[in-house]
Amino acid sequence: MKSYFITATDTGVGKTTITAALAVSIKKSGIDVGIMKPVATGVLQKTGFRSSDVSVLHHATKVNDPENEVNPIFMPLPVSPYDASKILDLKFDKKIIFEQFAKLKNKHKMMLVEGIGGILTPLTRDYFVADLIKDLGLETIVVTRSTLGTLNHTMMTIKTCRDYKIPVKGILVNNYDENGGPAEKNAPTTIHEITGVPILGVIPFIRDYENLEEMVSCVEKNVDLKSLIS
Ligand SMILES: Nc1ncnc2c1ncn2[C@@H]1O[C@H](COP(=O)(O)OP(=O)(O)OP(=O)(O)O)[C@@H](O)[C@H]1O
Numbered sequence: 616m617k618s619y620f621i622t623a624t625d626t627g628v629g630k631t632t633i634t635a636a637l638a639v640s641i642k643k644s645g646i647d648v649g650i651m652k653p654v655a656t657g658v659l660q661k662t663g664f665r666s667s668d669v670s671v672l673h674h675a676t677k678v679n680d681p682e683n684e685v686n687p688i689f690m691p692l693p694v695s696p697y698d699a700s701k702i703l704d705l706k707f708d709k710k711i712i713f714e715q716f717a718k719l720k721n722k723h724k725m726m727l728v729e730g731i732g733g734i735l736t737p738l739t740r741d742y743f744v745a746d747l748i749k750d751l752g753l754e755t756i757v758v759t760r761s762t763l764g765t766l767n768h769t770m771m772t773i774k775t776c777r778d779y780k781i782p783v784k785g786i787l788v789n790n791y792d793e794n795g796g797p798a799e800k801n802a803p804t805t806i807h808e809i810t811g812v813p814i815l816g817v818i819p820f821i822r823d824y825e826n827l828e829e830m831v832s833c834v835e836k837n838v839d840l841k842s843l844i845s
């Protein structure tokens with residue numbers, strides 16, 4: 616069964632929320648899904664997991680894997696991994712990512728791997744998220760916004776995937792507001808028309824979003840889960 620790398624057009628677009636909801640939804644259909652956030656940066660959490668993303672993913676899926684496998688690299692500063700390693704004087708050793716990924720892949724039928732930032736976020740000066748996807752040998756799912764500006768960001772992301780020869784399974788348009796303006800209303804159709812990439816789903820903006828259960832039902836209703844598990 617295929618595993619996927621979930622990237623996005625930018626930071627804060629919904630990678631963690633959607634990865635967690637996809638994992639829960641796919642698990643419900645009886646498939647053993649593992650999750651990974653190979654590289655995380657951000658404010659060190661005071662309790663539980665070091666990274667808040669890892670905490671969300673772990674609590675949603677209730678996987679039994681140790682934190683150092685799910686998240687081999689954590690740097691406690693909310694900046695890109697390259698900046699964090701410069702500022703904190705930390706070495707970025709990517710070998711550990713492939714070792715831990717291999718272990719997790721052996722334990723689970725499917726892996727969902729959350730990226731960091733976008734496709735060209737620098738992990739080192741000359742090693743980007745796109746290089747990591749390529750080296751992990753994964754197909755990618757791109758999460759996009761639906762608001763004005765998303766066409767440019769989505770085209771750049773898809774073009775980069777093509778330049779790197781990374782297969783793109785599809786695009787998930789997140790935070791869609793059906794009462795939004797014309798740019799937003801047209802976004803899913805235009806993205807598909809120009810890129811030729813399948814739209815796996817359009818996920819509405821959930822007002823006063825509070826818990827993952829809401830997102831899980833949204834994903835179950837609006838995402839073509841069958842195409843991901845076939
Ligand atoms: N469809 C939605 N409706 C309402 N809120 C949403 C939706 N999708 C995501 N959010 C909220 O938007 C915020 C950013 O989402 P999320 O953390 O999943 O983004 P991300 O791409 O993982 O960010 P990062 O780059 O920091 O990893 C979160 O507070 C999340 O709960």
Ligand SMILES: [Mg+2]
Nearest residue numbers: 630631632668
């Ligand atoms: Mg995240």
